[in-house]
Amino acid sequence: MPGEIVRENPARLEEIVGRVPVAGEAEVDRAVRDAEAEQRAWRRLPVDERAGVLREAADAVDALPGAAELLARESGKPLADCAGELRFAAAYLRWIAGQAPAALADRETDDAAGRLVLRHRPYGVVAAVTPWNAPIILALLKVGPALAAGNTVVVKPSPLAPLTIGRVLEAFPAGLVRVVHGGAATGRTLVGHPRVHRIAFTGGSEAGRAIGAAAAQAITPVLLELGGNDPVVLLDDADLTGEAMDRLVMASFATAGQVCMAAKRLYAPRSRLAEVRDAYLAAAERVLVLGDPLDEGTTVGPVISADAADRIRALISGSVERGGTAVELGAVRAELERGHFVRPALVMDVADDAPIVAEEQFGPAVPLLAYDDEDEVVARANAGDLGLGASVWSADEDRAFAFARRFDAGFTFVNTHNRTGMALRAPFGGVKRSGHGREYGVEGLLEYAQPCAIHAPAAFRAGGGGMGAGAYPS
Numbered sequence: 001m002p003g004e005i006v007r008e009n010p011a012r013l014e015e016i017v018g019r020v021p022v023a024g025e026a027e028v029d030r031a032v033r034d035a036e037a038e039q040r041a042w043r044r045l046p047v048d049e050r051a052g053v054l055r056e057a058a059d060a061v062d063a064l065p066g067a068a069e070l071l072a073r074e075s076g077k078p079l080a081d082c083a084g085e086l087r088f089a090a091a092y093l094r095w096i097a098g099q100a101p102a103a104l105a106d107r108e109t110d111d112a113a114g115r116l117v118l119r120h121r122p123y124g125v126v127a128a129v130t131p132w133n134a135p136i137i138l139a140l141l142k143v144g145p146a147l148a149a150g151n152t153v154v155v156k157p158s159p160l161a162p163l164t165i166g167r168v169l170e171a172f173p174a175g176l177v178r179v180v181h182g183g184a185a186t187g188r189t190l191v192g193h194p195r196v197h198r199i200a201f202t203g204g205s206e207a208g209r210a211i212g213a214a215a216a217q218a219i220t221p222v223l224l225e226l227g228g229n230d231p232v233v234l235l236d237d238a239d240l241t242g243e244a245m246d247r248l249v250m251a252s253f254a255t256a257g258q259v260c261m262a263a264k265r266l267y268a269p270r271s272r273l274a275e276v277r278d279a280y281l282a283a284a285e286r287v288l289v290l291g292d293p294l295d296e297g298t299t300v301g302p303v304i305s306a307d308a309a310d311r312i313r314a315l316i317s318g319s320v321e322r323g324g325t326a327v328e329l330g331a332v333r334a335e336l337e338r339g340h341f342v343r344p345a346l347v348m349d350v351a352d353d354a355p356i357v358a359e360e361q362f363g364p365a366v367p368l369l370a371y372d373d374e375d376e377v378v379a380r381a382n383a384g385d386l387g388l389g390a391s392v393w394s395a396d397e398d399r400a401f402a403f404a405r406r407f408d409a410g411f412t413f414v415n416t417h418n419r420t421g422m423a424l425r426a427p428f429g430g431v432k433r434s435g436h437g438r439e440y441g442v443e444g445l446l447e448y449a450q451p452c453a454i455h456a457p458a459a460f461r462a463g464g465g466g467m468g469a470g471a472y473p474s
């Protein structure tokens with residue numbers, strides 16, 4: 001028996017939120033084989049019917065009692081954020097259900113070149129391996145389109161937030177979606193299973209590299225959504241007043257900064273640096289409240305673990321040791337020693353090679369840096385291996401859209417950043433070492449169907465013999 005995962009509340013370490021059994025090789029094998037058996041009938045259902053199942057699941061997710069509170073207690077995210085994530089995930093399922101019939105329909109052409117049918121073939125069993133920071137939406141971004149396209153799915157959630165997603169996945173008909181719990185060992189067994197024909201992974205670069213290597217060995221296609229180190233460029237005409245600044249602050253500190261697309265490096269024109277700093281500090285006073293996720297008014301909860309807290313504190317103190325300054329932000333309403341709380345911080349006077357700038361901090365601390373001209377800030381924003389998101393802030397939308405094209409990023413927000421910028425229809429994913437493949441959008445649906453051609457060349461239709469045997473068509 002491989003044991004169990006005991007999940008504690010990161011805001012109140014004395015509280016055990018729940019337990020789940022760890023799946024060993026036998027349990028993973030059974031889950032994959034059952035999912036494979038189920039897929040044979042599921043793929044034959046018309047796509048409209050599969051879409052109907054997604055809509056019912058969305059309603060069931062919306063009606064799930066106590067889910068937001070459970071998510072807050074296991075992940076440390078503020079209650080309102082958890083409710084928002086669950087609502088957004090259900091809305092995504094409905095959106096995919098609406099898109100699937102047209103996007104997955106056969107495309108047929110019959111013309112002078114011959115007859116071509118392009119059909120969308122499901123892969124079979126999809127393995128979905130997900131992180132803890134947005135455990136519901138990041139799992140349903142895989143489950144929804146995979147099911148719509150006729151696959152079945154085995155999900156391996158993070159051991160740091162396994163409870164709510166386990167309940168949410170019960171909203172789907174038994175058999176279509178299976179859950180196996182555990183850490184890296186369970187994930188390795190799942191992605192290496194010979195009957196898995198598609199892998200979708202969201203998480204860190206290290207695990208992504210290991211999963212990519214395993215997928216390459218098995219020749220299994222893999223979608224990788226990895227980390228980011230998103231730059232924010234404030235142009236010289238950016239709005240620094242109330243609401244815009246509040247949005248900028250939350251872009252870095254929502255989920256205590258533990259979001260792949262958080263605003264992770266802020267670049268301001270040197271001529272406006274002091275003004276930006278003052279506006280930022282004032283906004284932080286308005287919007288940042290460090291507290292228990294279940295308390296009304298909390299906007300920043302604890303980080304996920306003791307290791308994460310130590311790592312982020314070391315990044316902040318390391319910046320100060322290098323001559324930087326760190327200003328603590330916002331109000332504190334938590335008993336800080338009761339959980340993994342880290343005081344949000346704005347870090348200044350650091351160079352681009354300081355770890356807090358050059359690496360993904362994935363926590364509640366953000367550097368503010370000065371730039372002198374646009375070419376220079378583009379080069380600095382694009383330095384490094386990661387290329388997930390970016391944002392540009394300007395009073396002139398056309399100027400911002402033109403500037404946005406210069407980022408090495410999978411997506412760029414204008415005058416916002418992080419989840420306030422999300423749109424169900426906009427494809428999401430990284431460039432460079434932030435991964436490959438896309439989620440959201442019709443592009444995120446087509447990741448789960450392989451285009452396969454059926455073709456009768458014109459020359460040989462109706463018994464014709466228009467070209468020589470063995471010749472290329474001219």
Ligand code: NAD
Nearest residue numbers: 131132157158183184187188203204207210225226227260
């Ligand atoms: P992680 O990589 O530690 O774990 C992610 C998942 O992979 C977990 O379920 C884990 O158990 C599993 N896993 C780890 N090693 C594995 C292996 N060798 N084989 C199979 N499975 C394995 O990530 P995390 O700490 O949960 O999440 C934080 C990271 O995720 C950050 O880098 C963040 O930027 C990234 N992230 C990216 C996106 C995105 O969409 N691009 C979204 C959220 C988080």
